[in-house]
Amino acid sequence: LNVLLSFAQFEREVTGERIRDKIAASKAKGMWMGGPLPLGYDVRDRLLIVNDTEAKLVRRIFDDFVTLRSATLMAKAYGAEGAVTKSGKPFTKQTLYKMLHNRMYLGEIVHKGQSFPGQHQAIVTQAQWDAVHALIATDGIERRRETKDRQRDPVLLRSLLFTPDGERLVPSYTVKKGKTYRYYSPVKHRRLGAWASQHGALPAAAVEELVTQQIVAALSAPHLVQAVWDRIRESHPGLTEPEVVLPMRNLAGLWHQLFPAEQCRLARLLIERVVMADGGLEIIWRDLGWQALSAELRPGSIGAELQELEGAA
The missing domain is CATH 3.90.1750.20 (Putative Large Serine Recombinase; Chain B, Domain 2)
Known part of the structure; x- marks a missing residue:
């Protein structure tokens, strides 16, 4: 049987090679x-x-x-x-x-x-x-x-920002008189031009500042801090509340001191999407991201490092 299967495989390979040769010729x-x-x-x-x-x-x-x-x-x-x-x-x-x-x-x-x-x-x-x-x-x-040049700088809301009807907003740039201006533009702008979407481009700095404010507020919000502490306590009963709560609050206070790449990583960890609507924005949080953040707040990880920074301040 193995011999027959080997011959069949060989025949298929030879036939395929002949077809490829015929196409090439x-x-x-x-x-x-x-x-x-x-x-x-x-x-x-x-x-x-x-x-x-x-x-x-x-x-x-x-x-x-x-x-x-x-x-x-x-x-x-x-x-x-x-x-x-x-x-x-x-x-x-x-x-x-x-x-x-x-x-x-x-x-x-x-x-x-x-x-x-x-x-x-x-x-x-x-x-x-x-x-x-x-x-x-x-x-x-x-x-x-x-x-x-642009890829040297991480973009905070890349793949996270959407219009109310679900159209993705992507980073875009213009250069005027040697100065670079950053925007988030509907993806249809890139494929078809500005005429193809009813939504306009948004100034990147203003949108990112709004999102950053909400991230910092969420990291300091008592109910979210308590929820994270409850998750960690279930899986790591040996940890104390200050070992978790303090790093989380410190993370909020130190947000603007983090490298842009780390800010982007944490934003993607915690946020599922950001929806622009009625002159404001709505952040849809990622539940699994908060669980992952819980793991990072254990001693020896980012939480421990933040505590060391707090002690050195």
């Missing part, structure tokens, strides 16, 4: 082997045929990028016109960038990173392609530099 000949059909082409007898109407839009997309240098503005314009993708969906920044990187529009077939002359007609010229990718390369260097 066909693509090397420039044949389209199926998959999602790109905008600008139709299929006839397993061959890609240019759809003249769609091809005009494809050429326009390449030309518009050179002019506007912004996939966000392009998506907004196409959305206003009612232009859609091959599948009938509105254009997004992501779909536009995928199109701008699709070498099929140059008349090529790509297999495992290698390009081959295709059997189909190109839609854009080499000059159009080169103009677009020269801009993408330049913009990419600038974006990577900006992203690297």
Whole structure:
């Protein structure tokens, strides 16, 4: 039986290898082997045929990028016109960038990173392609530099902040006259542009200050302190109340002295989400997070360190 199973496995591997080799050989000949059909082409007898109407839009997309240098503005314009993708969906920044990187529009077939002359007609010229990718390369260097600089600083409410209807607010930045301004913007702003969401961007510093005030207040609130102490007492009866309550109160008092990375970690530990509503905010606390905080307040962990700080003050 084992011999038969081994032969069956070997046969499957050989068959799979033959299929992969056939696909590779066909693509090397420039044949389209199926998959999602790109905008600008139709299929006839397993061959890609240019759809003249769609091809005009494809050429326009390449030309518009050179002019506007912004996939966000392009998506907004196409959305206003009612232009859609091959599948009938509105254009997004992501779909536009995928199109701008699709070498099929140059008349090529790509297999495992290698390009081959295709059997189909190109839609854009080499000059159009080169103009677009020269801009993408330049913009990419600038974006990577900006992203690297921003990632040095932790963001307190990353993945925690939401609008009342559940739309996530993500960190965003603008630079004016050499100064960086931080915001939390609806995620649709990033994908489609500011026009795509009914919610506006919020100044990051003001929102973070409101949340910080509530975290500090919660760490000092008698009923929450008592709840944490009750949980710890059940699992660690040998601890005394001052050993738990004092570090928790100290944590509230020392919050602004913590490193930003530690503030972010504790915020994610204690908060499930923050919802902006009616000019204020609502914090939904994470029950399991408070239990985890209980563990951190044991001697030898953050609680003990805070007590040492208190004693040294």
